[in-house]
Structure formats: C-alpha cells, structure tokens
Amino acid sequence: MRAAVVGGSGFTGGELCRLVDGHPDFELVQATSREYENKTVGHAHPNLRHLDLRFSDPADLESVDVLFAATPHGVSMQHIDAFQDAADTVVDLSADFRLPEASAYDEYYDGHDRPELLADAEYALPELNRDNLPGATLIAAGGCNATASILGLLPLFEADILSGDERVVIDVKVGSSEGGASGGKAASHAERSGVVRPYAPTGHRHEAEISEYLGIDVSFTVHAVDMIRGASATCHVFPDSPVSKGDLWGAYRGSYEDEPFVRLASGGGGVYRYPEPKAVAGSNFAEVGFELDAANKRLVVFSAIDNMMKGSAGQAVHAANIAYGLDETAGLEHTGLHPVGAP
Ligand SMILES: NC(=O)c1ccc[n+]([C@@H]2O[C@H](COP(=O)([O-])OP(=O)(O)OC[C@H]3O[C@@H](n4cnc5c(N)ncnc54)[C@H](OP(=O)(O)O)[C@@H]3O)[C@@H](O)[C@H]2O)c1
Missing domain, CATH: 3.40.50.720 (NAD(P)-binding Rossmann-like Domain)
Known part of the structure; x- marks a missing residue:
C-alpha cells in the first residue's frame, strides 16, 4: 500500500x-x-x-x-x-x-x-x-500525554474501581521532542538542559481529551524535564471504596494481558521496577504500573511511553x-535499546 x-x-x-x-x-x-x-x-x-x-x-x-x-x-x-x-x-x-x-x-x-x-x-x-x-x-x-494518562487509568474504569466521580490528579513529565523540531527559545539546549520545569500547571489541552474519553474531570499538570523522548504520567487516584493489591492486579491484567503493546511493570525486582520512558524509548510499548497507599486511601498509577x-x-x-485489517503489530514489533543514554 x-x-x-x-x-x-x-x-x-x-x-x-x-x-x-x-x-x-x-x-x-x-x-x-x-x-x-x-x-x-x-x-x-x-x-x-x-x-x-x-x-x-x-x-x-x-x-x-x-x-x-x-x-x-x-x-x-x-x-x-x-x-x-x-x-x-x-x-x-x-x-x-x-x-x-x-x-x-x-x-x-x-x-x-x-x-x-x-x-x-x-x-x-x-x-x-x-x-x-x-x-x-x-x-x-x-495525543501523547493523554495516551499515557488514559492507559494508566483505563483498567480502573474497566474493572469498576473508578466510576468517574472520584478525584484524580495527574502529573506528566515530558521530553523536549514533544515540542516539535521547530522548538523555540525554551527548547534550546542551554535553556532546556537540566530542567524540571512546570510547563502547563493547569489548563493543558490534553485535559479535554482525557475527560472526553475516560468520562472524568482530572487535575492535570505537565512538567518539561531533561529527556528528549518520553512521557511519564503519575496519577494519584482516591477511590471511594477500599481496593486491594489483588483487585489492582486483576484489573490491570484483565485489561492488558492480551494487548501487544502494553507491559505491566509494577514493583518487581531490578533497577527498573516501575514504568520508565527509558525502557520504552524507540518502541511502541507502553509500560503501566501501580502501588497502593492503603493508609491514605490512595492509588498511585504510573505509565510511560515514547511520545514519538x-x-x-x-x-x-x-x-x-x-x-486496513493488517496484523496490528506490523511494522511495530521492534523493542527499544538497553542500556541507552538519556533518550
Ligand atoms: N512531538 C510529539 O511528541 C507529538 C506527540 C503527539 C502528537 N504530536 C502532534 O503531531 C503534529 C506534528 O508534531 P511534530 O512534533 O512532529 O512537529 P514538528 O517537528 O514541528 O513538524 C511539523 C511538520 O509539519 C510541517 N508543516 C508545518 N506547517 C505546515 C503547513 N502549513 N503545511 C504543511 N506542512 C507544514 C513542517 O515542515 P515544513 O514547515 O518544512 O513544511 C514539519 O515537517 C503536531 O500536531 C503535534 O501536536 C506531536
């Protein structure tokens, strides 16, 4: 074609x-x-x-x-x-x-x-x-930030852990390639290198996309950080009813076990225990993981993608x-590199 x-x-x-x-x-x-x-x-x-x-x-x-x-x-x-x-x-x-x-x-x-x-x-x-x-x-x-956020939260809706009325706070850290090749002053190497810069504290346009497709109002903030590729979403979620770790594993496995491009990374061993943009750079994988903060009735959900x-x-x-009815993974099967410098 x-x-x-x-x-x-x-x-x-x-x-x-x-x-x-x-x-x-x-x-x-x-x-x-x-x-x-x-x-x-x-x-x-x-x-x-x-x-x-x-x-x-x-x-x-x-x-x-x-x-x-x-x-x-x-x-x-x-x-x-x-x-x-x-x-x-x-x-x-x-x-x-x-x-x-x-x-x-x-x-x-x-x-x-x-x-x-x-x-x-x-x-x-x-x-x-x-x-x-x-x-x-x-x-x-x-969109990139919406994709990271929605993939992190979707299983909680599919498993009825969230209904749409709960409080959800999302913080996304993004790499410089999100701004495109034409960049601008803020994207120059001297200005961008080393930053953790609140870039859209409120009112980011992707809020509309997340609300539209998850049916929930979210509090959404984006930071520009010192990466080239990558979007990493941390979602703080406050469910109305108690949730167990088993409920969460059931929800995330239920939504993603057959998905070719979603990997669960949730507190295992090794250096990369949670989703990490570096681990998916150059690939079409998303990584999703979670932790339970039972004392505070909070879930924290992580999601990482390569924005490009x-x-x-x-x-x-x-x-x-x-x-076109092709194999879904056609042309997208490759994995990223490891180890690799800041992507
Ligand atoms: N970067 C990301 O991570 C990312 C993620 C998700 C979605 N997006 C979206 O994807 C789109 C492209 O993003 P990007 O980062 O690749 O931008 P980019 O690096 O700035 O590239 C924009 C491209 O569009 C062309 N262009 C600009 N104005 C044009 C016009 N009037 N008619 C035809 N071509 C035109 C430019 O080439 P010429 O000016 O030479 O024609 C250039 O090739 C944007 O809408 C962006 O929001 C980007």
Whole structure:
C-alpha cells in the first residue's frame, strides 16, 4: 500500500518515515516539507540516509492509500479536503479531529474550521476503542500525554474501581521532542538542559481529551524535564471504596494481558521496577504500573511511553494497521535499546 507523510521533516514525521520504511505492507512514496523541498529525507533525519526519497511540496500530493499528517495544530483542518482527495485514509497526528464536539475546540483551542467533519473522525487509542477503527477513513491519533494518562487509568474504569466521580490528579513529565523540531527559545539546549520545569500547571489541552474519553474531570499538570523522548504520567487516584493489591492486579491484567503493546511493570525486582520512558524509548510499548497507599486511601498509577512512538507515530501506524485489517503489530514489533543514554 502506498503511504505519504505530510510534515515529513518534523519529529513525528521522521518517525513515520522510519516506521513506514520498515513496514511490510506500506511503501513510502512521499514525504513533504516546504523548508526542505527537494532535499533528501536523510537531510532532516540522519537515521534515514539510506532512503532514496526527496521531500516534496505539500501542495503536490501523490495519490496514496494512506496519508499520515504530522503537521502542527490547525493545518489538517485547513487542508483536509486535499488530504482526502489524495488518500483513501487520512491519519492525523494533530489534535484537529480528536474531540467530537466543536464546543471543546472553542474552549481549549481557537475554534474549528470544519466542525461538520468531527463526527466522521475516529479517535485512535487502540487499547480503548480498537473496534471503531476497522474501515475508518479519517483517524485522529490520540495525543501523547493523554495516551499515557488514559492507559494508566483505563483498567480502573474497566474493572469498576473508578466510576468517574472520584478525584484524580495527574502529573506528566515530558521530553523536549514533544515540542516539535521547530522548538523555540525554551527548547534550546542551554535553556532546556537540566530542567524540571512546570510547563502547563493547569489548563493543558490534553485535559479535554482525557475527560472526553475516560468520562472524568482530572487535575492535570505537565512538567518539561531533561529527556528528549518520553512521557511519564503519575496519577494519584482516591477511590471511594477500599481496593486491594489483588483487585489492582486483576484489573490491570484483565485489561492488558492480551494487548501487544502494553507491559505491566509494577514493583518487581531490578533497577527498573516501575514504568520508565527509558525502557520504552524507540518502541511502541507502553509500560503501566501501580502501588497502593492503603493508609491514605490512595492509588498511585504510573505509565510511560515514547511520545514519538506510542504517543504519536507508532499509534498512527497501529491505527492504520487496524483500519486496513493488517496484523496490528506490523511494522511495530521492534523493542527499544538497553542500556541507552538519556533518550
Ligand atoms: N512531538 C510529539 O511528541 C507529538 C506527540 C503527539 C502528537 N504530536 C502532534 O503531531 C503534529 C506534528 O508534531 P511534530 O512534533 O512532529 O512537529 P514538528 O517537528 O514541528 O513538524 C511539523 C511538520 O509539519 C510541517 N508543516 C508545518 N506547517 C505546515 C503547513 N502549513 N503545511 C504543511 N506542512 C507544514 C513542517 O515542515 P515544513 O514547515 O518544512 O513544511 C514539519 O515537517 C503536531 O500536531 C503535534 O501536536 C506531536
């Protein structure tokens, strides 16, 4: 199947080029960039120097089966007609089609240009809603921080440990690649190196996504930390009724034992006893774990992903695999590296 990556020179676009190149059923026929037009893909992504492909103008889209849009917020909603003319299936990595209600875009973003299309889009976080994805033609890959948070909390809802009325506080630590290749002053090495910086203490846009898909209001804070890749969510949960460790193991095993990309890491031996972005860097795995603080009627849940894999490009390919009825894990089977420096 022919595949194109619009926004191919960016961070998630580079990951998509890497994944599509290694995918047994997809062929990368186009990657776009205005800045790097006519330059090789390897010019922007040195890990892809072997690719015999040059960036092209996003105004000249090839006819493909699947188009991955790895562009900033607002671009897909503006160009969706051209994307859909060029491709049978559009998988968008931005937030443009993630929320079903236009009112949420008024509240959390700057409104929406094409609200009539929101009902046609399928949100993609396969562990949550894979049944919606077969045959989908407009797919909105779940956001990175929302994915980490939802994967951590989902089993508590599926096992009825949470109903949606409880207090949930989420703190996510994120790496610098979340900000994209264009970065900005705060992303420069001198400013970013060594930080643990409260970056979105309140009002982060992913709050809307978590609330929408888990049906719960959350208190959500994001810190920028000294990683390149990774999102690590710590969720403090205060259930109404007592919960045992056995209940928690039952809930998390029940939700995830058949999931190809979720690993439980919950207080075992060794150095990496809980979810750790370093342990999943470069892979499509999410790690999820928990601890019980019975004295304080608190659960603490941990979740770690690579924001550019499970949090974006990997999630997009996973969704496309399901949409086309392919093996879900096709092109995504590789594990990360260990040991490895700060990812
Ligand atoms: N980074 C993450 O961890 C992450 C995780 C989840 C979701 N996302 C979402 O994924 C999207 C891409 O993120 P990113 O981090 O990869 O961004 P990025 O590194 O800044 O890359 C953006 C890409 O979009 C292209 N682009 C920008 N404006 C365009 C336009 N008007 N028309 C066509 N192409 C345009 C850029 O190339 P040219 O300007 O050269 O054309 C570039 O290739 C964003 O919506 C982001 O919110 C990112």
